[in-house]
Amino acid sequence: MSARPFDGTAGAERWGWRALLGVLLVPLVVAGLLAWALAAPSEDLDRVTAAIVNADDPVQVDGQTVPLGREFAGELIGGQAGTGAPDDPGPDASASPAPSGPSFTWVLTNESDAREGLDSGTYAAIVRIPPSFSADATSLSGPAKDAVAATIHVTTTPATAFLDPALTEVVVEAAVASLNQQLTARYLTNVYDGFNQIQSSVAQAADGAAQLAEGADSLASGAEQLAAGADRLEAGLDSLDEGAATLAAGLDRLAASVQALPGETARLAAGAGEVAAALDTEAAVLGASVAEASAFVADLCARPRQPGCTRGTALVARLRSAQQAVDALAGGADQVAAGNAALAAGMPGLVDGADASAAGGEEVAAGAADSAAGGAEVAQGAGSVDSGAADLDDGAGQLADGLADAADQIPTYGDNAIATLSTVASRPVATTVAPAPDGVVSVPLFAVVGLWVGGIVAALAHRAVPRRRLLTAASTAAIAGGAVRASALVGLAQGAVVGIAVARFVDAGLGPRVLFGLATMGIGTVFAVANAGLAAALGGVGRILAAMVGVATLAVGTSSTVPAALSGSVLLLPTDAGRRLLGASLGIGPGGAAIAALVVVAVTGVLLVIVGVARRRTVA
Numbered sequence: 001m002s003a004r005p006f007d008g009t010a011g012a013e014r015w016g017w018r019a020l021l022g023v024l025l026v027p028l029v030v031a032g033l034l035a036w037a038l039a040a041p042s043e044d045l046d047r048v049t050a051a052i053v054n055a056d057d058p059v060q061v062d063g064q065t066v067p068l069g070r071e072f073a074g075e076l077i078g079g080q081a082g083t084g085a086p087d088d089p090g091p092d093a094s095a096s097p098a099p100s101g102p103s104f105t106w107v108l109t110n111e112s113d114a115r116e117g118l119d120s121g122t123y124a125a126i127v128r129i130p131p132s133f134s135a136d137a138t139s140l141s142g143p144a145k146d147a148v149a150a151t152i153h154v155t156t157t158p159a160t161a162f163l164d165p166a167l168t169e170v171v172v173e174a175a176v177a178s179l180n181q182q183l184t185a186r187y188l189t190n191v192y193d194g195f196n197q198i199q200s201s202v203a204q205a206a207d208g209a210a211q212l213a214e215g216a217d218s219l220a221s222g223a224e225q226l227a228a229g230a231d232r233l234e235a236g237l238d239s240l241d242e243g244a245a246t247l248a249a250g251l252d253r254l255a256a257s258v259q260a261l262p263g264e265t266a267r268l269a270a271g272a273g274e275v276a277a278a279l280d281t282e283a284a285v286l287g288a289s290v291a292e293a294s295a296f297v298a299d300l301c302a303r304p305r306q307p308g309c310t311r312g313t314a315l316v317a318r319l320r321s322a323q324q325a326v327d328a329l330a331g332g333a334d335q336v337a338a339g340n341a342a343l344a345a346g347m348p349g350l351v352d353g354a355d356a357s358a359a360g361g362e363e364v365a366a367g368a369a370d371s372a373a374g375g376a377e378v379a380q381g382a383g384s385v386d387s388g389a390a391d392l393d394d395g396a397g398q399l400a401d402g403l404a405d406a407a408d409q410i411p412t413y414g415d416n417a418i419a420t421l422s423t424v425a426s427r428p429v430a431t432t433v434a435p436a437p438d439g440v441v442s443v444p445l446f447a448v449v450g451l452w453v454g455g456i457v458a459a460l461a462h463r464a465v466p467r468r469r470l471l472t473a474a475s476t477a478a479i480a481g482g483a484v485r486a487s488a489l490v491g492l493a494q495g496a497v498v499g500i501a502v503a504r505f506v507d508a509g510l511g512p513r514v515l516f517g518l519a520t521m522g523i524g525t526v527f528a529v530a531n532a533g534l535a536a537a538l539g540g541v542g543r544i545l546a547a548m549v550g551v552a553t554l555a556v557g558t559s560s561t562v563p564a565a566l567s568g569s570v571l572l573l574p575t576d577a578g579r580r581l582l583g584a585s586l587g588i589g590p591g592g593a594a595i596a597a598l599v600v601v602a603v604t605g606v607l608l609v610i611v612g613v614a615r616r617r618t619v620a
Contacts (some may be wrong), residue, residue, distance in 0.1 A: 003556060050104045051114035051123040052076060056133040068134040072152070076127065077106045128153040164210065200411055204404035212396045227383050234378065235372045248365040251357045262347040269340035276333035283323070283330040290319045297324040313323065370503050441467055444582035445557035447498055448575050451524045452495040452550045455531035458487060465536050465612050480610040483536070484529055491528025495521035508586055515585035523578040526602045533605035534611025549573050574601040 107123070117123035129152060137150035297312035352475020466483055499517030506513065534542030553575035556567050570576050577597035582589025 013620075016086075048104045048124050049117075049122065050106055050125040050127065051117055052106050052108045052127050052129070053111050053114050054108065054129045055111075055131050056129045057131045057135070059134045059138055065136055066138060068137045068150070069129040072129060072133070073106075077108065089539075124156065126153075126155045128155070185498060187297050202410060206400060208402075210400040212400070214394075217393050220390045226385060227536055234376050237374070240371065246363045246367045251360075254357070259351060262344070262351060265340065265344040265347045268342040269337065270332070271336040272340040276330065276337040279326070279330035279333045281475050283326045286319075286323050286326050290316070290323045293319055308346075309320065331373060332333070340389060370491055415603050443502050444586070445554070446580045447502050447520055447582055448523065449554050449557075450498055450502075451491075451494060451520065451527045451578065452531075452546070452553065452575050454498070454524065454544045455491060455527035456550065458490045458494070458528050459531040459535040459546070462490070465609075476610060476614045479617075480606070480613045482530060484606050484609050485615070487528040487532040488525045491524040491526070493524070494528065495524025497525065506586060512586050516582060519581050519585040519591075523581060523598065526598045526605070527574065527578065529605035530601050533604075533608025533612070537608035537615075542608075549575060553579075574598065577601065 026163040058067035114126045136148040301309035499520030558572040581594035
């Protein structure tokens with residue numbers, strides 16, 4: 001009976017030292033390499049190199065230059081200086097704080113170098129900062145219609161490792177989140193400062209409104225006095241109207257009464273002229289008579305001893321006196337006549353003046369009536385002004401009180417309060433992540449995969465069904481027991497070397513590490529028996545199934561996003577029980593169910609070996 005490849009009788013009948021060494025090294029290499037490389041992948045992010053191309057154009061905000069592209073590059077690089085690119089001196093290390101966790105090795109370079117490095121695999125990714133980055137990121141402070149979200153362009157390459165694009169996204173998003181927090185804090189700082197300015201403006205407006213209320217109160221008082229004065233003005237204008245009407249009536253009567261004066265004064269002037277002429281004539285006659293009488297008396301007295309001389313002389317003297325009186329009377333009559341003539345000449349002007357005065361009196365009366373009507377309107381308007389001023393006074397007082405209340409209700413913030421509120425409000429929900437210790441999650445998976453692969457290799461290297469004993473008198477149980485014992489011892493040794501090798505990658509104390517080593521020894525024993533059973537009972541199909549179990553375990557253990565059918569089926573596999581037992585040894589979950597499941601797997605493996613031995617002892 002010749003052995004076929006992958007059959008249960010394939011492999012060596014006895015363990016040689018080279019085969020045994022190889023069987024022990026395979027799980028050690030698989031589990032050790034995986035644990036060494038991936039136990040704490042975040043600690044070695046600096047081994048991934050990525051490029052930054054900063055084409056951002058800084059902007060001016062409130063007179064200050066804002067280079068957000070350099071700040072974002074600083075977030076990624078962590079405040080490192082430039083890398084020597086000819087067109088960029090590097091980010092400003094003081095622009096933003098360095099990331100708190102590990103990051104890639106970032107190279108600040110130009111577009112052509114970044115593209116060449118991405119194509120060759122030198123760079124795992126390119127982060128491009130566009131020219132409008134600063135303008136878009138600060139557009140939030142401008143009009144709402146101009147607000148635009150800033151965009152970062154990330155390009156990855158298939159020439160890099162499988163997980164590098166996902167890691168790139170995580171690292172870049174962390175930097176973006178940090179920058180977003182800073183931008184939000186800046187925006188909120190302006191908002192809180194705006195509250196202070198609004199409160200100050202409202203307080204000033206309240207003070208102005210209080211002054212307005214005082215002025216309105218004075219205005220109301222003045223308007224009240226104006227209304228009282230307007231009432232008195234109205235009463236005075238009414239009296240003026242009445243007096244002007246009376247004056248006009250009197251002037252009309254005066255004008256009517258002086259209409260006859262020109263004729264009468266003309267007649268008076270004519271009579272006075274006639275009297276003056278008569279007096280002048282009589283004065284001339286009297287003068288001639290006095291002259292004749294004087295000559296007669298002088299002739300009489302010239303004769304001696306005339307008895308009438310004395311009496312004549314006395315008569316002449318009296319006549320001369322009478323002549324002087326008549327001459328004076330005639331002169332006065334002439335003056336009277338001249339005065340009457342002048343009076344007669346002035347009477348037409350007097351009459352015209354009286355007529356004009358009457359007409360003016362009527363105009364004055366009409367104006368006084370208009371003034372009286374205007375005075376009534378002024379009084380009415382003054383009353384309205386008084387009422388409006390009172391309303392203005394009340395409204396100004398209410399406005400001052402309302403603005404004062406508003407100023408009291410608007411919050412104000414000091415510099416420290418603004419800084420605190422802006423920081424908290426920009427990130428109101430903070431996450432405190434307590435990650436599992438290094439290796440606690442990954443190392444059990446790698447140990448299980450390594451032990452399972454070790455079980456497969458052991459089943460390949462050593463015959464699951466010993467051919468040399470099949471035709472002997474030994475019982476099937478004895479033959480199967482020997483095969484199981486050999487596989488179990490190799491599995492136990494595999495578990496021991498794997499436990500010792502990978503326990504150092506687990507961040508745990510001595511006790512959990514000892515339990516971890518004991519668990520790997522038990523799991524290695526069970527996995528070796530299980531793979532021996534699959535090979536013994538199913539041959540090549542069993543080996544293929546074993547390989548599928550290992551691949552499925554690695555896939556499900558690496559990500560929770562695998563299809564539900566795959567993740568659900570893995571729960572039935574022995575590798576899942578082994579992983580849960582290793583987790584329990586490190587303090588993650590209970591291990592009782594896992595131990596029971598592994599016992600079932602071991603028993604099943606033994607039964608499969610017995611079935612395989614029994615089937616091959618049957619002679620067709």
